[in-house]
Amino acid sequence: MTKSIGTRAKASGGGAPAAIGAARNGAKTLLIEYLHGLGGVGTMGAISKYYHGYRGGFTKEVPEGSSWAIESRMEWWRKEVRKPGGEIWFGTLGCGSVCEGDRVRGVVVAGPFGRGVVLAKTVIDSTGNADIAAAAGAECVYTDGTDIAVQGTGLPPRELGASYRNTDFTITDETDMVDVTSLFVYAKRKYSRTSFDQGRLIDTRERRRIVGEVTLNIPDMVTGRTYPDSIVKSQTNYDTHGYTVDPYLAMQMLSKRKSVTTWTPYRALLPKGLRGILVTGLGISVHRDSVPLIRMQPDLQNQGYAVGTAAAMVRDLGGEPRKVDMAKLQKHLVAKGILPETMIGAKDTFPLPDRDYEKAAAALASKPENLGLLMTDPKRSAPHLRKALAAATAPEARLRIAQTLAMIGDPTGIEEVIQAVRKAETWDKGWNYRAMGQFGNNMSPLDTLVYALGRSGDASTVSTILDKVALLDATVDFSHHRAVSLALERLRPPAAAPALAALLAKENMSGHALSNVGKAMDAHTKLDGSLTALAPRRNSLREIYLARALYRCGDHDGIGKRILETYLDDVRGHFARHAAAVLAGKK
Ligand SMILES: Cc1cc2nc3c(=O)[nH]c(=O)nc-3n(C[C@H](O)[C@H](O)[C@H](O)COP(=O)(O)OP(=O)(O)OC[C@H]3O[C@@H](n4cnc5c(N)ncnc54)[C@H](O)[C@@H]3O)c2cc1C
Structure with missing residues (x-):
């Protein structure tokens, strides 16, 4: 089966906002989701509460304030995608990409009616795991031999009448089917006495990420770097769910009380060397220590909406995301309340002048906070x-x-x-x-x-x-x-x-290796x-x-x-x- 579509937003944490942004701005839009509800971690993952995040912009129009009932939130996403004419395919897995050279032309899908191909002018990969970009050959970053540091993973229990369940009890690689299967099995044992059921979406806070045209890193972010193509503002404290690896943070950790505002440039969503595709959510180009600064739902909803809007803007330009008129996009985002006006065409504050490093080093003894700047270069x-x-x-x-x-x-x-x-x-x-x-x-x-x-x-x-x-x-x-x-x-x-x-x-x-699911079960019950x-x-x-x-x-x-x-x-x-x-x- 082959289906052609203007913009294809795949998956629905940031995917539903992307589909809404695209459809409202006139693009023919198809949203593909392998589960049977929209909203990703915020609904199927039972994290039905905001924690930090900038609540303005598109996020402001999402109803029910800072906590919600899972079912009503899923339904709101569904209706909002459908209102401007967006289509949704539930129970459909994106499992490959269709490419012509470096141009992504579509997605291979598997659903209740078999396998097929959806062709699109622009593909938005909102799997949170860069699944489609990776399948298209995008360079990605994930656990390798450099170090082992991953934020904790959860899988929520489903208790009758309960909504929000935030968990963190393992470290899961959802690209590894042994891991995924084992987790569902030992979590079932874990919850057997207390819960009616368990969630179907594994709640990973950190996933595979693309190498984009710009990569966000901690020193740049804490020193307030701005970009000419900022499209999202993120605002949160530093909730690391484990340890960090950046040497700067080893010497000077960010405080729980401090809310950090950072900016995401559009280029961090563009996989290097690939055309026709944008990546959203946890799969963007960001150092693992920086993920906690961009991952809050209010911010990723705004990010998704911004990306959908960008995709709609390039539909008459062959669908190539790099052709977007950035000034026009930013103006739209300012009107929507996602960006402040000062970010339109803002300068890249980097590279910093040499005298900044000289001053920071000379005063480091009395101003330990200068360390962040020094670690940028x-x-x-x-x-x-x-x-x-x-x-x-x-x-x-x-x-x-x-x-x-x-x-x-x-x-x-x-x-x-x-x-x-x-x-x-x-x-x-x-x-x-x-x-x-x-x-x-x-x-x-x-x-x-x-x-x-x-x-x-x-x-x-x-x-x-x-x-x-x-x-x-x-x-x-x-x-x-x-x-x-x-x-x-x-x-x-x-x-x-x-x-x-x-x-x-x-x-x-x-x-201490858990070489089979029986050992994992014991570790999660007896140990x-x-x-x-x-x-x-x-x-x-x-x-x-x-x-x-x-x-x-x-x-x-x-x-x-x-x-x-x-x-x-x-x-x-x-x-x-x-x-x-x-x-x-x-x-
Ligand atoms: C346990 C946990 C607690 C958190 N706590 C909070 C909190 O309290 N407040 C807060 O604001 N943020 C919180 N966050 C952060 C926030 O929820 C996530 O960062 C955010 O939801 C990630 O969005 P996403 O779009 O990248 O991915 P997701 O929300 O995971 O969305 C991805 C969607 O894509 C679908 N999908 C994936 N792969 C495919 C495929 N191949 N084909 C088709 N569909 C696919 C999934 O089913 C899902 O619907 C928490 C995160 C976790 C994991």
Whole structure:
């Protein structure tokens, strides 16, 4: 079957707003959704409440205020898509793309009536997972060998009469069918005594993302970078559901109380090298640490509407999203209340002038908040930081500057950092992996110093790090294990391998892979039957970090390799994906 359509918005978290934006602005629109209700996480995922997010713009017209009944919200989306003539295909899965060279021409679909192809002038991929863009060959970012950090995943119970159920009890890769199937099975056991049923949409907060023409990252966002093609304003505190990986955040975490306003440029929604397609929601081009800043429903609804409008605007221009008249689009978004007028044609505030880095480095000792700016361009910051270190006299100031230099790979002040770590004879209070309700630091002050030793690249720091490894066992907080692992894998000293192997041999340090659904069930009932089930994640992550560091330091009697191999079969797809990439030597 082949069907032709003007604009095809696929899937419905941000997909329904995109379809509404497209249809209202005159595009022939088809919305494809594999479940039987629109709204994504906000309805089928039972997250029927806003949390932060800018409530103006298109979001303002969505009824019921900041919390809603799932069924009535789904129906509102359906009606609003239909009113201007949008079509909806429920129970239809987007499972491939139709391309001519680098031009996406449509989507392969599978539904109740079989498989077929929908051709479209513009495809909007709102799967939240960049499914269609990935199928079209878009470069994507997802868990690889670089690190293992994913916000916690949930799957809501359905309790009669209840609506909102926010959960976070595992880490799921919804591109991995073993993971998806296992989760549905062990969650069923988890909820068997308390619930009527469970949700059908896995609530992942972090997913596969495209590499777009611009990628949002934390230092740029916290320093308020604006763009000439901003189309959405996001506004939220920093709800990380786990730990972060950006070195800036290791030294200076964003506060729970602070609401951060950021801007998303249109180019972050355009997969590099592909034409005819736009991506919305959690699948856009954004560093994983930045996802919590853009992911709130009010903001993604505005984003979806903006994208649908853009697609309608280019329908007479061959449907190519890059041809959009940005000034016209932004004007429309201002009228809709999505953007403030000041964003029309605003300048890209980057690159910053060199004097900004010079000033920020010179004042870093008294103004720790300057760190964000310095981390936007470590290469340009380094010479100014070295100058600031030479001029500083107070020990605290010298340590802050020296640590910053070490973090960006410059060992100029490494001796001060070594001495600070040596002075601490025991570990300080660490951070013991949590996901739900995780705000603030995920490393202790000593963790960040140890991490800085490794990032400096200076081999003279190894013995200092190994002194701290000797103090670890399974009763010690997760963040200390993570800090030494991150530091040692940077330096890769063979001398660290026996120490890491000895640590992994200590009681309860290894054997935490969940290689089949039975083990996953036990982990979620016997080991930690709580709603947040932190123990299975914490134990595995600690084991993976240490085994990875061991493997990268040259291994010891093949222990690191053997442990990583046990994770190749882990039902939690991110762990399997990560272990495979580390063993394959990929970074
Ligand atoms: C557990 C959890 C709690 C959260 N808490 C809050 C909160 O309290 N307040 C808040 O504002 N935000 C919250 N968020 C954030 C927000 O809900 C999500 O970031 C947002 O819904 C993501 O939107 P999306 O469009 O990217 O994806 P989704 O909402 O997941 O929408 C994707 C849609 O696409 C469909 N789909 C996927 N793949 C295909 C395919 N191949 N073919 C056809 N259809 C497909 C899905 O069925 C779904 O309808 C939470 C998120 C989670 C996971």
